[in-house]
Amino acid sequence: xxxxxxxxxxxxxxxxxxxxxxxxxxxxxxxxxxxxxxxxxxxxxxxxxxxxxxxxxxx
Numbered sequence: 001x002x003x004x005x006x007x008x009x010x011x012x013x014x015x016x017x018x019x020x021x022x023x024x025x026x027x028x029x030x031x032x033x034x035x036x037x038x039x040x041x042x043x044x045x046x047x048x049x050x051x052x053x054x055x056x057x058x059x
Contacts, residue, residue: 005051006044013043 017036024031031039 009044009047010040012047013040
């Protein structure tokens with residue numbers, strides 16, 4: 001994964017983290033700091049897959 005793109009994806013994921021935490025809390029699920037990193041990695045994987053799909057479709 002491209003490092004610069006990875007950093008942009010991390011910024012995007014972090015900007016949506018409060019919304020995700022609020023959603024989970026409303027569902028009765030607590031998101032501790034130890035859970036944040038794996039969740040962010042999952043979101044970044046999804047964003048990278050979507051990026052690659054868009055890149056392929058744009059060819």
